[in-house]
Amino acid sequence: MTLHATHISGTDRPVIRPLDEAAINRIAAGEVVERPASAVKELVENALDAGARRVSVDYSAGGKVLIRVTDDGCGMTAADLPLAVARHATSKIDGSDLLNIHSFGFRGEALASLGSVGRLTLTSRAEGHDAAQITVTGGREGPVKPAALNRGTVIELRDLFFATPARLKFLRTDRAEAGAIAEVVRRLAMAEPMVGFTLSEIAEGEAPRQIFRADPQSGDFFDALHGRLTQMLGADFTTNALKIDVGREGLHLSGYAALPTYSRGSSVQQFVFVNGRPVLDRMLLGALRVAYFDFLSRDRHPAAVLNLTCDPERVDVNVHPAKAEVRFREPEAVRSLIITGLRTALSGAGHRASTTVADATLAALRPEQPRIYQMDRPAQQTFARVTQWQAPETPMPGFAEAPAARSEPAPVADTSSPLGAARAQVHENYIIAQTATGMVIVDQHAAHERLVYERLKRQMAETGITAQALLIPEIVELSSPDAALLLTHADALHRLGLTIEPFGGSAVAVRETPAILGTIPAAALLRDVLDELADLGRSDLLQAKIEAILSRMACHGSIRSGRQMRPEEMNALLREMEATPHSGQCNHGRPTYVELKLHDIERLFGRR
Incomplete structure (x- = not known):
């Protein structure tokens, strides 16, 4: 297509007129x-x-x-x-x-x-x-x-x-x-x-x-919101959602955020409000995603209903006539509140996993054909008398008679702990534990992988990220705006082990890189960081790469599938899971254990 310039003479000059x-x-x-x-x-x-x-x-x-x-x-x-x-x-x-x-x-x-x-x-x-x-x-x-x-x-x-x-x-x-x-x-x-x-x-x-x-809900804000979300999103969401109520520096975040194991295949259950106004803000939704980054794989999305409250003068809602976009006076403070508030709530959940995991397990175990007939379950005393009546008076051939008494009772592990006491290991990967109200099935590799990962993160937070100095600094040529943008975030990058300095003009010198990443193409990494900064105003790429390495290290350093474990090892693993935040899901957001209540198990066998 050829574009032709239009030349307007003085006599053909368009007339400016007011619209009706x-x-x-x-x-x-x-x-x-x-x-x-x-x-x-x-x-x-x-x-x-x-x-x-x-x-x-x-x-x-x-x-x-x-x-x-x-x-x-x-x-x-x-x-x-x-x-x-x-x-x-x-x-x-x-x-x-x-x-x-x-x-x-x-x-x-x-x-x-x-x-x-x-x-x-x-x-x-x-x-x-x-x-x-x-x-x-x-x-x-x-x-x-x-x-x-x-x-x-x-x-x-x-x-x-x-x-x-x-x-x-x-x-x-x-x-x-x-x-x-x-x-x-x-x-x-x-x-x-x-x-x-x-x-x-x-x-x-x-x-x-x-x-x-x-229908209108009553009570305080959280009671009313809980009832409304149960109506609209279902009891599964509110049962597996954590109450969010945090504030800092005149900003307040309230609402409900679901456990990582209640993740969704898309972002359809993400609802964000600012001073009660529904908004579609990329920065707020991005902060929500970052808060769950350490717990979900890239193809899973968190579910949350969050309301950010602040002084109206700190947010501009007059950006567009549709009022769906907002601008904050201190976007970093807002972003930080969302990330830290959600991560604190998730840490407080400990080893908890969503109830939908058990529901899915029961659905998989439940027979497809409906029960045709089921005898009424006898009372416990009647059942004991029948069992005693059916017992043989003399030992059957080939079976040794049980001793009448034991001088020392066999040690019994305590089942009152949240994840119970280990009773068996099946297929050299799954630990079966008895709890006070049912049973727990633990994936030993996934659970230990999460524990090792959290341990590595704590060590990194305590000792910092080790940087390796490049023998010859790598010089990366950028545009002037990109170089200026990157250098404004130099301190944050330095804390993650990436040290950059201006090198005259629009060039940037990379002098140190995170040692845990090994040999990396610095120019490609800087450009990826720049893309995130331009898109979101903040880059979490380097942190994500480091945590991905830690996750792989945790995977290789954890108990492998196929390894037989002693009872004391299994119980030690259960106790560490109870004491470690986020142990209810592995590094990819999958559950590390399934809990089945006794009444649900009895229903599977038609006892209820």
Whole structure:
């Protein structure tokens, strides 16, 4: 394709003219309302800002034909309605301080934008006033009329993008748009656990079909959030999630984060909020990933619902009209709080593994055919009498008679410890231990690998990372911005054993590398570090490489599969697991043991 320069003569000079109000509103709507889910988000957030305790959302044809949001908030008077649909008119801020924002909305664009691209009907009633209604169709505002409504506000948006038909071509299928609406409502329901939400689909000629419902929760924040997450993510998540409640320097992180053994195949169960606002922030999600880096393989993802609370002046939510992106005044402090807070909680979990591991084991052991008949289990006393009655009076041929008494009882290991007492080793790799309430099966190689790995990490933290000086420093030529960026992180890299210095111009000299990595291509390592710095503002690549080496060392230095262990060795391994954080999963996030409760085992055999 050939590009031709356009020469404009004085007589053909384009004329600058102001756009009419309708065109301005449609342009603004393109930023605020990208799809039906965007409209739902704006309307539900308005309802929450109005103090609603219950919010109902109805839609038809994926939101393209109808979106209706009903709330029981404070409502508006007849005099408020024309202002509510005007651009840049809002009750949330006065315009004097755009950093001190405590509400979801504040731009005053949503209703005006929706009215410019669809047919908007706004009906509302404030306490002590009569209900009123106003309509806006394609940017044309109708008169305020009396209406019938008990309380709150009802907003109907019909024929979305009818005024901008080109935008309709870019929408996805009704099913995909409906899924996006459901995701928006779900995230807002997590942000406000004490508010009730319902989502229903209305099909022509059919009764409304409820898609989602979350009843209001009571209690304090953690109780309410726990109940809401149980409703939405299931009891498996909340049973295997750790309570997060940490703060530092005016920042506070709260919520729930799942155990590493409750990892997912994708990031679908990662929800992050800032001052209660759902956000999709790469830095926050990256910090979450780093916190679990030492416990999960690259193809597994942590599950967490986290809310970061801080002074509104320390975070800018006015980055984009959709308000899904934020900027922090001190991003490193935020990142550090998330990483250290989550790692502290994971350390506090000790050797604990998720209950879903045992559930999966029981499912694998359970026979496929249903039980046809099962005798009732006799009482314990009856069972003892029957056993005694069936016992032979004289020893059977070929069997020695048991001694009547022992001078010294055989030593019995204590089963009261969390991982019990070792009873056997099978296939030279699996330790069977008896606990007070069931049994534990331990993968001896995976468990010992984790123990050795944690030991190596403690030693490295105590003695530091040994650096090896290069006989001839390696000179790496970079661009000036890259060299400057890299040198600003020189101290952090030096603590990890990588020493760099400026070498004139935009060159960097590598003088030391981590000894544990052996011989490495310094230029390639620096460029990989630069890629991470440019992408995330921080590089964990070097730390990851070092920990990967430690993990391999732990694998080679641990008890191998196939080695027979003495009872005292097996019990020593169990006790060390109980005393070592993160011992419930190996270095790749797989469980190191499975615990089966006695009542579950009895169910397998039809005893319950």
